[in-house]
Amino acid sequence: MNAPTVHILDYGSGNLRSAHRALERVGAQVTVSADYDAGMAADGLLVPGVGAYAACMEGIRQVRGERLVDRRLAGGRPVMGICVGMQVLFDRGDEHGIETEGLGEWPGVVEQLQAPVLPHMGWNTVSVAHDSVLFDGVLGERFYFVHSYAVRTWDFVVTDPRRTAPQVTWSHHGEDFVAAVENGPLVATQFHPEKSGDAGLHLLENWVRSLA
Amino acid sequence: MTVSIRVIPCLDVDEGRVVKGVNFLDLRDAGDPVELAARYNREGADELIFLDITASSSDRSTMYDVVRRTAESVFIPLTVGGGVRAVDDFDRLLRAGADKVSLNTSAIADPDLLSDAAERFGAQCVVLSVDARRCPEGITTDSGFEVTTHGGRRSTGIDAVAWCIEGTRRGAGEILLNSMDADGTKHGYDLALIEMVRREVTVPLIASGGAGSIEDFVPAVVAGADAVLAASVFHFGQLRIDEVKRALAEAEFPVR
Numbered sequence: 001m002n003a004p005t006v007h008i009l010d011y012g013s014g015n016l017r018s019a020h021r022a023l024e025r026v027g028a029q030v031t032v033s034a035d036y037d038a039g040m041a042a043d044g045l046l047v048p049g050v051g052a053y054a055a056c057m058e059g060i061r062q063v064r065g066e067r068l069v070d071r072r073l074a075g076g077r078p079v080m081g082i083c084v085g086m087q088v089l090f091d092r093g094d095e096h097g098i099e100t101e102g103l104g105e106w107p108g109v110v111e112q113l114q115a116p117v118l119p120h121m122g123w124n125t126v127s128v129a130h131d132s133v134l135f136d137g138v139l140g141e142r143f144y145f146v147h148s149y150a151v152r153t154w155d156f157v158v159t160d161p162r163r164t165a166p167q168v169t170w171s172h173h174g175e176d177f178v179a180a181v182e183n184g185p186l187v188a189t190q191f192h193p194e195k196s197g198d199a200g201l202h203l204l205e206n207w208v209r210s211l212a
Numbered sequence: 213m214t215v216s217i218r219v220i221p222c223l224d225v226d227e228g229r230v231v232k233g234v235n236f237l238d239l240r241d242a243g244d245p246v247e248l249a250a251r252y253n254r255e256g257a258d259e260l261i262f263l264d265i266t267a268s269s270s271d272r273s274t275m276y277d278v279v280r281r282t283a284e285s286v287f288i289p290l291t292v293g294g295g296v297r298a299v300d301d302f303d304r305l306l307r308a309g310a311d312k313v314s315l316n317t318s319a320i321a322d323p324d325l326l327s328d329a330a331e332r333f334g335a336q337c338v339v340l341s342v343d344a345r346r347c348p349e350g351i352t353t354d355s356g357f358e359v360t361t362h363g364g365r366r367s368t369g370i371d372a373v374a375w376c377i378e379g380t381r382r383g384a385g386e387i388l389l390n391s392m393d394a395d396g397t398k399h400g401y402d403l404a405l406i407e408m409v410r411r412e413v414t415v416p417l418i419a420s421g422g423a424g425s426i427e428d429f430v431p432a433v434v435a436g437a438d439a440v441l442a443a444s445v446f447h448f449g450q451l452r453i454d455e456v457k458r459a460l461a462e463a464e465f466p467v468r
Binding site: 014051125142146147148194197202 | 214253288289306310335336337339386414416468
């Protein structure tokens with residue numbers, strides 16, 4: 001069996017080397033570029049993201065990332081967002097009073113955390129969703145977070161009985177916030193699995209295996 | 213659920229080799245940075261800091277290579293500092309595999325560098341490194357601490373606490389607070405300095421300088437540090453990362 005392929009969408013956002021090497025370490029064949037067709041062709045698409053929400057959205061738009069994510073999801077093809085790459089999957093971001101429209105895959109607003117020390121920087125625990133596949137075998141571990149903004153409420157109501165509700169994993173820094181979402185082909189983490197040591201590698205391995 | 217106190221080994225790198233000396237004057241070789249990084253990762257380090265101490269005078273390509281090789285095998289956050297003078301240096305280090313870049317002397321010379329880097333890459337990857345000391349005779353600041361450059365040898369007369377405030381206002385997402393008085397003494401962190409800065413800034417604070425024994429770490433966290441940095445006590449095997457974590461855990465601070 002061939003190794004699953006993962007394409008990392010390079011739209012100019014920070015350190016991609018760690019994600020690249022971490023995915024290779026857990027058995028994926030990895031490509032990194034802004035190329036739309038490469039993004040469509042891979043078994044899995046990874047959307048990274050660090051820095052400002054507005055800057056990330058602009059970068060994603062410039063490489064037609066919005067359409068890429070939509071097209072893949074329409075076909076049930078896996079997409080994973082990390083950090084701001086997760087935040088852009090929500091309706092919009094609100095940073096320093098600047099509202100930026102996101103990809104709108106999930107309802108919700110990314111807002112500043114109410115906490116005494118920001119950014120939330122370091123290793124934190126998570127309260128893992130029941131029946132999570134992503135966290136299979138990595139319960140009770142800490143993951144590395146670095147962010148000031150987060151999704152603080154989740155009110156995605158699934159009305160269609162044929163659909164299963166997304167699995168939401170929470171963490172806490174000053175207040176509760178969404179740490180990960182698993183929603184069929186679309187998964188995302190607010191923390192950086194590629195920077196979370198063995199626990200993070202295990203989580204990425206769970207995702208890569210699901211692509212096979 | 214609470215974010216844990218980070219224990220961070222700092223590797224001073226000179227032309228691709230790790231060195232650490234008393235007050236930066238007496239350098240001793242402590243090994244290959246990539247190997248040391250892997251060892252610290254296995255021992256439970258929460259993060260790593262590479263400080264390129266020869267950056268001001270020599271070619272930096274060796275450092276990019278060290279960063280690249282480390283990021284390929286060690287999957288914990290990596291901060292790199294030393295000789296970063298322009299936003300382009302930031303970009304190159306991030307692309308090589310650094311997650312955060314620390315600015316020290318260059319931010320004093322050009323404070324806009326902090327704002328420019330934060331705007332382009334986000335505050336979360338901009339670390340302001342401050343080499344502070346108690347004001348020597350002839351220098352007065354409101355806090356009683358001043359910023360130094362050149363490894364503590366040169367006075368600036370800038371108030372260290374005010375500089376931390378200014379730095380975070382300009383976009384630094386973290387402060388690496390080095391006590392030049394305590395550095396190399398192994399007599400413990402400068403708690404008064406940590407407390408003063410903690411009262412004034414809301415970004416994470418890394419305490420640095422003075423760690424010599426297992427008893428030194430808890431007081432730094434009590435004083436307000438979010439992370440504790442040490443170098444020689446780790447490099448020469450005097451203390452292990454897990455021992456430091458155990459001491460923190462016994463004082464009921466969360467650790468990984």
